[in-house]
Amino acid sequence: MVVITLTLVSLAVGMLYAVFIWNYDHWRKRGVPGPKPKLFCGNYPHMFTMKRHAIYDLNDIYRQYKNKYDAVGIFGSRAPQLLVVNPELARRVFVSNFKNFHDNEISKNIDEKSDFIFANNPFTLTGEKWKNRRADVTPGLTMGRIKTVYPVTNKVCHQLSEWVEKQIRLGSPEGIDAKHMSLCFTSEMVTDCVLGLSAESFSDKPTPIMSKIKDLFNQPWTIVFFFVLTSTFPSLSHLIKVRFIPLQVERFFVDLMGSAVKARRAQLAGEKQFERSDFLDYILQLGQKRNLDNRQLLAYSMTFLLDGFETTATVLAHMLLNLGRNARAQELLRQEILSHLENGIINFEKLNDLPYLDACLQETIRLFPPGFMSNKLCTESIEIPNKDGPNFVVEKGTTVVVPHYCFMVDEDFFPDPQSFQPERFMEPDAAKTFREKGVFMGFGDGPRVWIGMRFATAQIKAAIVELISKFIVKINPKTRQDNEFDPVQFLITLRGGIWLDLEKL
Numbered sequence: 001m002v003v004i005t006l007t008l009v010s011l012a013v014g015m016l017y018a019v020f021i022w023n024y025d026h027w028r029k030r031g032v033p034g035p036k037p038k039l040f041c042g043n044y045p046h047m048f049t050m051k052r053h054a055i056y057d058l059n060d061i062y063r064q065y066k067n068k069y070d071a072v073g074i075f076g077s078r079a080p081q082l083l084v085v086n087p088e089l090a091r092r093v094f095v096s097n098f099k100n101f102h103d104n105e106i107s108k109n110i111d112e113k114s115d116f117i118f119a120n121n122p123f124t125l126t127g128e129k130w131k132n133r134r135a136d137v138t139p140g141l142t143m144g145r146i147k148t149v150y151p152v153t154n155k156v157c158h159q160l161s162e163w164v165e166k167q168i169r170l171g172s173p174e175g176i177d178a179k180h181m182s183l184c185f186t187s188e189m190v191t192d193c194v195l196g197l198s199a200e201s202f203s204d205k206p207t208p209i210m211s212k213i214k215d216l217f218n219q220p221w222t223i224v225f226f227f228v229l230t231s232t233f234p235s236l237s238h239l240i241k242v243r244f245i246p247l248q249v250e251r252f253f254v255d256l257m258g259s260a261v262k263a264r265r266a267q268l269a270g271e272k273q274f275e276r277s278d279f280l281d282y283i284l285q286l287g288q289k290r291n292l293d294n295r296q297l298l299a300y301s302m303t304f305l306l307d308g309f310e311t312t313a314t315v316l317a318h319m320l321l322n323l324g325r326n327a328r329a330q331e332l333l334r335q336e337i338l339s340h341l342e343n344g345i346i347n348f349e350k351l352n353d354l355p356y357l358d359a360c361l362q363e364t365i366r367l368f369p370p371g372f373m374s375n376k377l378c379t380e381s382i383e384i385p386n387k388d389g390p391n392f393v394v395e396k397g398t399t400v401v402v403p404h405y406c407f408m409v410d411e412d413f414f415p416d417p418q419s420f421q422p423e424r425f426m427e428p429d430a431a432k433t434f435r436e437k438g439v440f441m442g443f444g445d446g447p448r449v450w451i452g453m454r455f456a457t458a459q460i461k462a463a464i465v466e467l468i469s470k471f472i473v474k475i476n477p478k479t480r481q482d483n484e485f486d487p488v489q490f491l492i493t494l495r496g497g498i499w500l501d502l503e504k505l
């Protein structure tokens, strides 16, 4: 009996082992070099323990192979992935060979039945559907429309500095949680600019909007489990779809959207003069043109709402971190801001034309990029050269990983890469030049380039102008001193959080 049991167990273990390793020769068969994968976790050794951010695992591989090849074959658990280690090839993937790498890998895991809202975001849409949706959404984010909501931005900036003054009076020894403060700012801004409603984020009794946004990003374990499962058994991704937007969050925003639409229609019917050409106004016009119901209207507006909260708050918080750590840069920025301030604000055109402010923002995105890597899908097979290795064909369906962060902290492109040096972006067209070399794509590039860039940068710059013109930013000792990323957060975040001591100027 014991012998039979042992034999069966060994057989089962042996079979499982065979299943796990059988496609580890995928890249060798295709003549693509690369590091040896480990059992279960492939080339992401911290996949299960999550003790280290995945981008550092990719950075180790990048540094090992970048001088020898353009791309190497790796495995996410058992799933083969092509890792791009040459920025010129990265740019081909995003720009010149866009038609071969048209879609984002995530599109495989989402459908309308499992996640109606995320499935309707341009980021997950594919083919013609993506093209049409992008064309629909883009005119909603013109400079003119962002300028229209600039008074709202300034109102929220004022609320932000009043809130900071209150925190200074309360005097917590831990200082101010920069991410929380930034999320209060962006949730108030975005809700007002997009829906014309207040989230009351800075009050003692905020509406549930803030907590629903936090719910949205506080679910990494289920999502990580899903990704581990589908990369271990790739064919499962055809059967199981993931829900990124929890049902209760979806329901909450559907209702909120319904109320916002109702209120706006009542305003339009009541006051003939009511005019606010904001995002809601744009979406309502689009809704009429396309005959959309409330749920579909919500799917469109969620692009403006959800994509903006967390990404923008993350960049704002890390920009304050960098300025707090660099007193000289902070002072230079303050001088630039104060020389253009009129009655406490900077006019909209000037806000977008302050070189040092812009350089500080770009340098923050380089060091702490929300878009730290992109997983693209090969949509049309293509042959590519591979420096010291033979040419090879990237087959349709292959996942192509572009690790932007690795290029952005490579000393060959950015000397002393971990230090904050806004001067890197002070040369005319510096950001464009870096982008064209493929080494700075924190905003993406090509036809899928980040759609909300002007909206997000205007908000971040306005908040920085408000804070730097009124407060001195210092770092509370609770904040770590290096740039290590939190391994379990969706977006790049300094491990342990950012804690600020703000002093009135």
Ligand code: HEM
Residues within 6 Å of the ligand: 094, 121, 122, 123, 124, 134, 303, 304, 305, 307, 308, 309, 311, 312, 315, 365, 369, 370, 371, 374, 441, 442, 443, 444, 445, 446, 447, 448, 449, 450, 451, 452, 453, 455, 456, 457
């Ligand atoms: C500082 C804040 C933000 C950062 C750093 C950021 C970054 C990015 C990046 C790196 C991409 C991928 C681009 C690519 O695949 O080439 C992207 C896509 C996208 N972003 Fe953002 N984003 C930010 C804010 C926003 C805001 C405020 C909105 C909407 C109002 C937005 C809407 C989108 C959409 C819809 C896409 C998908 C575009 C497509 O696939 O066609 N983003 N973003």
